[in-house]
Amino acid sequence: DFLHHDGNVHAHRGASLADYLGNGFRIFLRLQFFIFLIVFLGVGSLVSDTPLVFLGRMFLPLTLMFLSLMLTLALAVPAFAAVENTGYSDVDADAWYAEAVIYCRAHGLMDGVGGGRFDPDGTLTRAQLATVLYRMEGEPSVAGEDSFTDTDSGAWYSNAVLWASQQKLMEGYGGGIFGTDDPVTRQDMTTTLWRYAGELAAEGGNDFTDEADIAGYASAAVDWASANDIVRPASEGVFAPKTNAIRAQVADA
Numbered sequence: 001d002f003l004h005h006d007g008n009v010h011a012h013r014g015a016s017l018a019d020y021l022g023n024g025f026r027i028f029l030r031l032q033f034f035i036f037l038i039v040f041l042g043v044g045s046l047v048s049d050t051p052l053v054f055l056g057r058m059f060l061p062l063t064l065m066f067l068s069l070m071l072t073l074a075l076a077v078p079a080f081a082a083v084e085n086t087g088y089s090d091v092d093a094d095a096w097y098a099e100a101v102i103y104c105r106a107h108g109l110m111d112g113v114g115g116g117r118f119d120p121d122g123t124l125t126r127a128q129l130a131t132v133l134y135r136m137e138g139e140p141s142v143a144g145e146d147s148f149t150d151t152d153s154g155a156w157y158s159n160a161v162l163w164a165s166q167q168k169l170m171e172g173y174g175g176g177i178f179g180t181d182d183p184v185t186r187q188d189m190t191t192t193l194w195r196y197a198g199e200l201a202a203e204g205g206n207d208f209t210d211e212a213d214i215a216g217y218a219s220a221a222v223d224w225a226s227a228n229d230i231v232r233p234a235s236e237g238v239f240a241p242k243t244n245a246i247r248a249q250v251a252d253a
Helices: 017-030 032-047 053-082 098-106 126-136 158-166 186-197 216-227 247-252
Strands: none
Touching: 098 247, 126 158, 126 186, 186 216, 186 247
């Protein structure tokens, strides 16, 4: 994944219920000596009379109950992990983009659309894509103003668009138009990511049945993204370069 790496391997999730149960199980292992001792005393008290008969008989039921509880929790860890809360009501934990959305939310790369929703099938605008990469870069300081006539000074996207244009990551349409609210096509999204990565050469990219529809400026970028599994095909053997990229695809890139 591209948005999910900056030279280091990041964890995809914060602390989950499974993590807490795992911590509890580690504590249980540290206490295993004492549990073994109690069980030993309890079992021993059933077969012989010792000075510790009373202590063993008293702790045996509690020990068995505790072991049963820990076994139940251990078996429940995978189930709890599978239904982990993604933070959005419209992102199922088992969706193909769920971990990517969780990562983007945790690292402040992409916000929801309000009302506890991420809108995974919604389109991403050009201003929003610029903002995602700007945040990924750490929101560096910028100076000056962009040359576009359709951008507002002081808007939420101003610094991101200025930075993206100064870094030659995103260009306007010509005539001073950036297209802040225009949806990003899959080939434009891929080209922007390719430029951000340093316009790396592609090796062994997949051949798509709609290769002829890919613009010349995006051809190398699509090959790079395909060879490195950066952008998923729209469907088997189809890239759909002129189709608008959806928010889930951007998060997953």
